[in-house]
Amino acid sequence: MLVRVKVERVTLDTATSRFVVILKDENQNRWLPIVVGSTEAQAIALQLEKISPPRPLTHDLIKNLLESLNVFVSRIVVNDLRENTYYALIGLQNDNEFQDIDARPSDAIALALRMNAPIFVEDGVMQRAGISERVEEMESAGGDEELSPGDQLEQLNLDLRKAIQDERYEEAAQIRDEIKRIKQSLRENLE
Numbered sequence: 001m002l003v004r005v006k007v008e009r010v011t012l013d014t015a016t017s018r019f020v021v022i023l024k025d026e027n028q029n030r031w032l033p034i035v036v037g038s039t040e041a042q043a044i045a046l047q048l049e050k051i052s053p054p055r056p057l058t059h060d061l062i063k064n065l066l067e068s069l070n071v072f073v074s075r076i077v078v079n080d081l082r083e084n085t086y087y088a089l090i091g092l093q094n095d096n097e098f099q100d101i102d103a104r105p106s107d108a109i110a111l112a113l114r115m116n117a118p119i120f121v122e123d124g125v126m127q128r129a130g131i132s133e134r135v136e137e138m139e140s141a142g143g144d145e146e147l148s149p150g151d152q153l154e155q156l157n158l159d160l161r162k163a164i165q166d167e168r169y170e171e172a173a174q175i176r177d178e179i180k181r182i183k184q185s186l187r188e189n190l191e
Contacts, residue, residue, distance in 0.1 A: 002077060002120040005032065007109060010045045011164050014176045015157055021109060022165065023078070023121060030130040032078070032121055033161070034086050040106035047113040059110040066115070070094060073117040076108040081125050091117075131161070153182055 005023040008031065013020045019041035023032040036044070043059050046052075056064060066073065071094045080087040088108040089100040103111075112119050121130075160175040 001123040003027075003030075003123050003126050005119050005121050007044065007048060007113065007119065009165075010036075010041045010048065013161075014164070014173070015160055015179055021106065023109075023119065025121075025126065025130070028132075030126060030132050031165070032126055032130045034078070034105050036106035040104075040110060043110040044106070044113060047110065059107065059114055062111055063114045066092070073111060073115040074098065075118045075120060076103070076105075076112040078105050078108075078119075078121045078125055080122070081129055086125070131158075153179060156182070 004026050006026060008022040008024040010019060010021050012018070013033075013035075016035075018035050019038055020033045021036050021041070021044060023034065025031070043057055046057070047059075053060070071092050074091040074093040076088055076090050078086055078088045086105045088103050088105040090103045090108050090111060092099045092101060109119060111117070156175055156179050160179065163171045163175060
């Protein structure tokens with residue numbers, strides 16, 4: 001089964017200094033974060049903001065080539081997750097012929113946004129890697145019991161993602177600093 005998603009935003013994960021595309025399930029309040037390169041993050045962000053660069057970027061060029069050949073992107077599907085790497089398919093349509101092309105999710109998303117194509121995630125991928133609002137709420141209401149440093153880091157990373165998602169950047173910076181403090185403390189204890 002496929003889950004239809006929209007691109008919620010592109011953000012910088014301050015804990016890892018990597019760009020992340022957040023795909024949001026349109027029906028069940030689940031998010032799928034996918035790490036992308038800076039070039040792809042820029043290509044996606046420019047399209048989300050409806051900013052046209054003075055010269056075509058790679059994804060604009062691909063769009064122009066496909067349109068000149070009367071080939072359309074019918075959909076893209078984030079269809080697999082293996083060893084922390086996401087995989088995607090770009091569905092192409094030419095007259096009544098359909099073909100799926102293997103792609104990185106970041107490229108597929110950038111192209112889908114330019115061609116107004118729907119974006120889907122395989123349900124199995126969403127179940128394995130998606131973040132549910134209910135799970136985050138349960139984890140943040142976890143009680144007052146003492147957490148191990150590893151569990152604290154995991155909880156803080158969830159809190160950090162939520163703060164960034166909600167655009168509470170001062171709180172995100174405080175959480176980031178707490179993550180750094182715990183990691184430093186763990187390093188010192190190992191020495």
